[in-house]
Amino acid sequence: MEELCKSYGSVVAVRNLTLRVEKGEVFGFLGPNGAGKTTTLNMLMGLVRPTSGRIRVAGVDVVRNPVEVRRVAGYLPENPGFYPGMSVEQNLLYFAGFYGLGRGEVEELLELVGMGEHAHRRAGELSKGMRQRLALAQALLNDPEVLLLDEPTSGLDPGGAAEFRELIRRLSREGRTVFFSSHILPEVRAVCRRVGIIHRGRLVAQGSVEELSRGRGVRIVVETVPPPPEEVLRGFSERVERRGGGYVLHCRRDCREELSRALVRRGCTPITLYAEAPSLEELYLEVVGEA
Amino acid sequence: MSFWLVARKEFADQISGRRFLVITALLMLLVGYAAYTGMQRLQLEHRGGVLLVYTVAGGLFTLLGAVMGLLAGFDLITKEREMGTLRVLLSHPVHRDEVIAGKVAGAFSAIALATGGVLSVTTGLLLVYGMPLSYGELKGVLLLWAATVVYIFAYFSFGIFGSAVARTSGTALVIALLLTLVFSALIPAAGEVAGRRLAGEPPGPPVVTVRDVYAGKGEHPPEREYLREYERRRAAWEERKRRVSSVFMAFSPAASYMSLLGWLERGSGGSVGNILPGLAGIPAVFLTLTYLRFVREDVV
Numbered sequence: 068m069e070e071l072c073k074s075y076g077s078v079v080a081v082r083n084l085t086l087r088v089e090k091g092e093v094f095g096f097l098g099p100n101g102a103g104k105t106t107t108l109n110m111l112m113g114l115v116r117p118t119s120g121r122i123r124v125a126g127v128d129v130v131r132n133p134v135e136v137r138r139v140a141g142y143l144p145e146n147p148g149f150y151p152g153m154s155v156e157q158n159l160l161y162f163a164g165f166y167g168l169g170r171g172e173v174e175e176l177l178e179l180v181g182m183g184e185h186a187h188r189r190a191g192e193l194s195k196g197m198r199q200r201l202a203l204a205q206a207l208l209n210d211p212e213v214l215l216l217d218e219p220t221s222g223l224d225p226g227g228a229a230e231f232r233e234l235i236r237r238l239s240r241e242g243r244t245v246f247f248s249s250h251i252l253p254e255v256r257a258v259c260r261r262v263g264i265i266h267r268g269r270l271v272a273q274g275s276v277e278e279l280s281r282g283r284g285v286r287i288v289v290e291t292v293p294p295p296p297e298e299v300l301r302g303f304s305e306r307v308e309r310r311g312g313g314y315v316l317h318c319r320r321d322c323r324e325e326l327s328r329a330l331v332r333r334g335c336t337p338i339t340l341y342a343e344a345p346s347l348e349e350l351y352l353e354v355v356g357e358a
Numbered sequence: 359m360s361f362w363l364v365a366r367k368e369f370a371d372q373i374s375g376r377r378f379l380v381i382t383a384l385l386m387l388l389v390g391y392a393a394y395t396g397m398q399r400l401q402l403e404h405r406g407g408v409l410l411v412y413t414v415a416g417g418l419f420t421l422l423g424a425v426m427g428l429l430a431g432f433d434l435i436t437k438e439r440e441m442g443t444l445r446v447l448l449s450h451p452v453h454r455d456e457v458i459a460g461k462v463a464g465a466f467s468a469i470a471l472a473t474g475g476v477l478s479v480t481t482g483l484l485l486v487y488g489m490p491l492s493y494g495e496l497k498g499v500l501l502l503w504a505a506t507v508v509y510i511f512a513y514f515s516f517g518i519f520g521s522a523v524a525r526t527s528g529t530a531l532v533i534a535l536l537l538t539l540v541f542s543a544l545i546p547a548a549g550e551v552a553g554r555r556l557a558g559e560p561p562g563p564p565v566v567t568v569r570d571v572y573a574g575k576g577e578h579p580p581e582r583e584y585l586r587e588y589e590r591r592r593a594a595w596e597e598r599k600r601r602v603s604s605v606f607m608a609f610s611p612a613a614s615y616m617s618l619l620g621w622l623e624r625g626s627g628g629s630v631g632n633i634l635p636g637l638a639g640i641p642a643v644f645l646t647l648t649y650l651r652f653v654r655e656d657v658v
Binding site for chain 2: 105109112114115116134137138144146147149151152161162164166167205206208209
């Protein structure tokens with residue numbers, strides 16, 4: 068995506084979004100509600116026409132050739148819908164028809180997403196989790212090079228979410244590119260190599276979690292016997308919090324060595340001393356807060 | 359290939375839909391009854407061809423056909439938007455023009471099947487009563503069938519246009535009903551008003567006073583020249599008015615269809631009038647607008 072913009076009248080949904088996701092990469096797209104995630108994904112699939120900018124998916128220009136993009140990409144939209152009067156299998160067979168696929172491939176996919184035994188149930192009777200599995204199956208119909216997923220685990224039970232993560236890892240190992248938006252940050256952390264954070268239509272950060280946390284400080288957890296005098300700890304950090312029997316220091320850099328020496332000089336023996344990287348959630352909140 | 363997939367699904371959805379089945383069943387019943395009364399009229403009056411039976415039955419299509427057309431089209435796109443299936447459908451390699459053309463073709467086929475079925479029932483009744491169709495009458499029935507499909511399709515075009523421009527099915531139905539009101543009532547009414555305005559003052563009837571009668575002016579009124587003159591002027595005024603209002607009527611699918619029914623009843627004699635704008639032009643315009651809207655819309 069290059070300088071991608073989308074406006075609805077005076078409302079700017081996506082603003083100068085430039086982002087590159089490499090082949091075979093699993094990329095997490097984060098942002099609060101209404102940040103522009105779904106609009107971006109819809110533009111990637113050619114469902115929404117950008118106001119300006121360029122988008123290519125697997126080398127195909129989306130604006131010029133949206134149908135070609137849909138041959139190489141699979142899309143799982145947020146709140147996917149199916150024809151309620153048709154069975155799970157009939158729904159999938161209908162979409163499979165656009166690729167010239169038949170019953171065999173459809174049955175295989177239904178097994179893959181754990182819907183084999185529900186093939187003859189009407190789509191209108193499915194639970195949200197089952198609909199999500201069916202949506203994943205339809206996104207995989209064309210054995211896509213690129214998979215675009217909008218909140219893919221919403222509605223899935225913990226078991227389903229774990230299966231989904233495993234499937235994403237497997238697809239990544241097979242060299243497929245996965246671009247997905249999610250609110251569930253531990254899940255993003257578990258499967259994504261890189262993340263992008265979008266806020267009010269602007270990409271405010273992108274990179275690996277390590278890259279994003281660089282320069283954002285570190286938390287040092289310390290516990291000593293006897294407990295350390297607080298003024299020693301305050302010499303290293305202005306923000307000192309109690310946690311259990313020890314303390315957490317919010318430092319600009321990793322200063323464990325100096326801290327350890329200072330504590331020993333004051334007769335305190337460290338029994339716990341480690342650095343804690345900020346969680347993705349903290350990074351996300353920090354980045355969005357700054358933006 | 360995608361076009362056929364969409365058309366096949368749309369056709370199956372239409373003919374298995376509750377609304378469609380109810381309207382078709384209602385049409386079958388009413389047309390069956392109308393055909394029966396038409397046959398009685400035919401036997402009693404001993405005049406006119408068998409087509410009279412069809413035109414009596416066809417009269418019912420003017421109302422129920424319009425309802426069928428509107429109901430077949432008003433939620434074709436909005437329902438898919440509301441259910442979230444449009445996004446899923448369009449995320450597969452199918453061109454939007456194939457989707458809209460497939461939907462239209464599926465609905466058109468379903469309408470043709472329903473009306474064909476209704477007219478077949480009428481033909482069956484005629485055969486039961488020992489009234490077979492001649493070759494010319496069969497041609498007339500086929501023409502009536504084609505005109506009925508096209509007529510219902512005009513209302514379908516209002517429905518699908520509403521569905522393309524509205525966000526919800528409720529709004530789409532309101533738009534479709536407003537268009538129906540405009541083209542079925544307002545435009546013909548405007549034609550009537552414009553006809554009266556542009557044709558000038560209607561000639562008043564001659565005033566014959568008692569004195570005129572005594573003066574010999576009122577003798578044998580029907581034969582008098584001034585009465586014949588009044589009738590001539592009145593006919594000329596009516597013709598001027600008809601010419602103006604027919605320009606408006608041509609844009610009404612219902613007026614055009616009724617004009618065609620009258621023409622068939624007269625045994626295809628005389629002029630059928632300008633029925634193309636109402637039966638072909640209006641659907642063409644609204645289908646084009648629907649197509650343009652649908653292929654350009656952002657699917658969110």
